[in-house]
Amino acid sequence: MLRFALLRTLSAIPTLLLVIVVAFIMVHAAPGGPFADERVLPPGTASNLAAAYHLDESLPHQFWRYLSGLARGDLGPSYHYRDYTVAELIGNAVPVSLLLGALSMVLALLIGGAAGIAAALRRNTWFDRGITAIAMTGISIPVFVVAPLFVLIFAVWLQWLPASWSGGVGVQRLVLPVIALALPQVAYIARLVRGSLIEVLSSDFIRTARAQGLSTSSILRYHALKPALMPLVSYLGPAAAAVLTGAVVVESIFGIPGLGQLFLQSGLNRDYTLVLGIVIFYAVLVILLNLLVDLAYGVLDPRIRGR
Amino acid sequence: MTGIAESGRRRLHESRTVRGSAAVLAIIALAALLGPLISPHDYRDTNFDARLLPPALADLRLFGSDDLGRDLFVRTMSGTRVTLLVAVVASFVSLVIGVAYGAIAGYAGGTIDAAMMRLVDALYALPFIFLVILLMVAFERNFLLIFVAIGAINWLDMARIVRGQTLALKEREFVDAARLIGVSPGVILFRHITPNLLGIVVVYLTLTIPQAVLVESFLSFLGLGVQEPATSLGALVNNGVAHLERTPWLLLLPATLLAVMLLAFNFLGDGLRDVLDPRQHPQ
Numbered sequence: 001m002l003r004f005a006l007l008r009t010l011s012a013i014p015t016l017l018l019v020i021v022v023a024f025i026m027v028h029a030a031p032g033g034p035f036a037d038e039r040v041l042p043p044g045t046a047s048n049l050a051a052a053y054h055l056d057e058s059l060p061h062q063f064w065r066y067l068s069g070l071a072r073g074d075l076g077p078s079y080h081y082r083d084y085t086v087a088e089l090i091g092n093a094v095p096v097s098l099l100l101g102a103l104s105m106v107l108a109l110l111i112g113g114a115a116g117i118a119a120a121l122r123r124n125t126w127f128d129r130g131i132t133a134i135a136m137t138g139i140s141i142p143v144f145v146v147a148p149l150f151v152l153i154f155a156v157w158l159q160w161l162p163a164s165w166s167g168g169v170g171v172q173r174l175v176l177p178v179i180a181l182a183l184p185q186v187a188y189i190a191r192l193v194r195g196s197l198i199e200v201l202s203s204d205f206i207r208t209a210r211a212q213g214l215s216t217s218s219i220l221r222y223h224a225l226k227p228a229l230m231p232l233v234s235y236l237g238p239a240a241a242a243v244l245t246g247a248v249v250v251e252s253i254f255g256i257p258g259l260g261q262l263f264l265q266s267g268l269n270r271d272y273t274l275v276l277g278i279v280i281f282y283a284v285l286v287i288l289l290n291l292l293v294d295l296a297y298g299v300l301d302p303r304i305r306g307r
Numbered sequence: 308m309t310g311i312a313e314s315g316r317r318r319l320h321e322s323r324t325v326r327g328s329a330a331v332l333a334i335i336a337l338a339a340l341l342g343p344l345i346s347p348h349d350y351r352d353t354n355f356d357a358r359l360l361p362p363a364l365a366d367l368r369l370f371g372s373d374d375l376g377r378d379l380f381v382r383t384m385s386g387t388r389v390t391l392l393v394a395v396v397a398s399f400v401s402l403v404i405g406v407a408y409g410a411i412a413g414y415a416g417g418t419i420d421a422a423m424m425r426l427v428d429a430l431y432a433l434p435f436i437f438l439v440i441l442l443m444v445a446f447e448r449n450f451l452l453i454f455v456a457i458g459a460i461n462w463l464d465m466a467r468i469v470r471g472q473t474l475a476l477k478e479r480e481f482v483d484a485a486r487l488i489g490v491s492p493g494v495i496l497f498r499h500i501t502p503n504l505l506g507i508v509v510v511y512l513t514l515t516i517p518q519a520v521l522v523e524s525f526l527s528f529l530g531l532g533v534q535e536p537a538t539s540l541g542a543l544v545n546n547g548v549a550h551l552e553r554t555p556w557l558l559l560l561p562a563t564l565l566a567v568m569l570l571a572f573n574f575l576g577d578g579l580r581d582v583l584d585p586r587q588h589p590q
Binding site for chain 1: 438441521524566
């Protein structure tokens with residue numbers, strides 16, 4: 001197990017380096033420097049600015065400087081918010097995004113898992129078909145359609161909940177964003193769990209358990225549920241990535257001052273260091289989550305470790 | 308062989324899901340193609356005397372007009388054109404990359420295969436969409452770039468599936484026969500194996516297109532995709548959000564069309580997979 005964990009951890013490093021290199025090159029190959037579209041500066045000021053931000057060095061030099069800063073957790077200064085470092089800006093935005101993302105994932109796992117299990121146990125009934133159809137709809141309709149519809153129905157027409165982050169307090173303002181963000185994941189998870197539980201329930205060892213006279217509930221609890229939920233564990237990585245992507249939209253629709261909105265804003269401001277910093281932050285997060293999922297899978301399913 | 312094809316065709320004919328969703332998509336495509344030709348309005352024409360009109364039959368303003376007085380029906384149809392075009396071309400890009408990559412990896416086998424697939428695994432772990440946003444920010448929302456960027460995300464699934472199929476195909480007798488009479492590996496791969504991948508590739512293409520639709524409208528929604536006065540469904544939804552409270556149809560009409568289109572694509576892909584490739588999907 002230790003060898004497996006070590007190998008998996010080491011194999012995440014090249015992936016991470018790849019992202020950093022690609023993102024760095026993209027940002028630096030972009031036409032126009034960070035100060036290009038401001039008013040014309042006197043030549044002395046322009047070169048001083050470039051020197052202050054080390055833009056006069058060669059690209060490999062700049063990359064090395066960036067990488068060694070990164071190792072110390074230093075992502076450089078923001079080009080747009082002049083008094084802040086990128087790390088500070090990210091640090092300020094992360095907590096609210098984390099809350100939003102974590103609540104959505106928990107909600108998706110609970111509701112999606114329950115719906116999937118219920119549908120699998122009532123296979124081919126109207127209930128199952130209903131869940132399947134709803135899940136298909138949930139998968140197909142993107143977050144940026146669901147979220148505005150929620151605002152329209154629950155905030156504008158019914159006036160039950162605030163339409164934006166600044167228009168409410170406490171739990172109230174979390175409800176719509178969390179549900180909108182969770183919905184596609186609820187649908188995916190319901191489909192995934194339904195399919196895998198049906199497959200497990202039709203396998204030989206369950207038939208044996210049934211032949212021995214075990215009740216459906218103890219078959220589920222002791223035999224069927226664990227293997228049926230294994231695919232769910234490996235879906236957690238992609239799910240987290242999807243929630244991060246969805247959060248960009250949800251945060252911008254509800255005006256939540258999180259990482260997603262900061263990312264969009266910094267893109268529109270052409271704040272290259274900030275964009276680069278956030279992309280790398282996202283990449284680290286996603287790669288780390290995938291690593292954790294892999295390790296959890298190794299713990300839960302010993303067959304994987306040998307590979 | 309003909310037996311399988313025949314039963315496949317029969318099942319295709321019987322599948323209500325496939326026929327229904329194909330019909331819905333055909334209607335949408337036709338409307339997107341013909342709508343702007345029939346309507347007296349142009350998608351670019353602003354008219355400040357006709358701003359934010361509600362949908363009406365008069366003057367053929369079926370969807371009303373937007374905040375600049377542009378006809379929303381024509382804009383929605385032209386946006387659908389753009390969305391579909393981007394999605395189809397991007398899917399084609401991912402198809403070419405995915406099939407070539409997967410077929411080469413599967414046919415080469417051994418270390419080359421292992422290394423190529425390890426790269427795919429590594430790329431799966433990347434948050435691609437953020438790199439695409441970065442690309443869009445850095446390079447001024449180039450229209451061509453959208454195709455390439457979306458295609459570059461979506462080829463991974465295709466590569467995996469094609470590789471699996473190629474592994475099975477290369478053990479078949481006709482490949483042995485070709486090798487025996489001295490056909491070169493490249494010719495075997497692209498003349499003999501690739502055509503046999505067609506069925507499965509078509510099925511997965513119908514599932515790749517809605518993904519590309521989704522990415523394109525996501526980027527346009529964020530203002531990083533298609534630029535004004537041209538439009539796409541995502542950009543229209545975004546504009547609808549800005550006028551949510553007083554003129555909800557600006558959101559509802561394009562959003563509904565986008566949702567119906569995505570639903571139809573997903574049902575079509577699922578239905579085709581059930582019909583043509585029952586093994587992938589036992590339930």
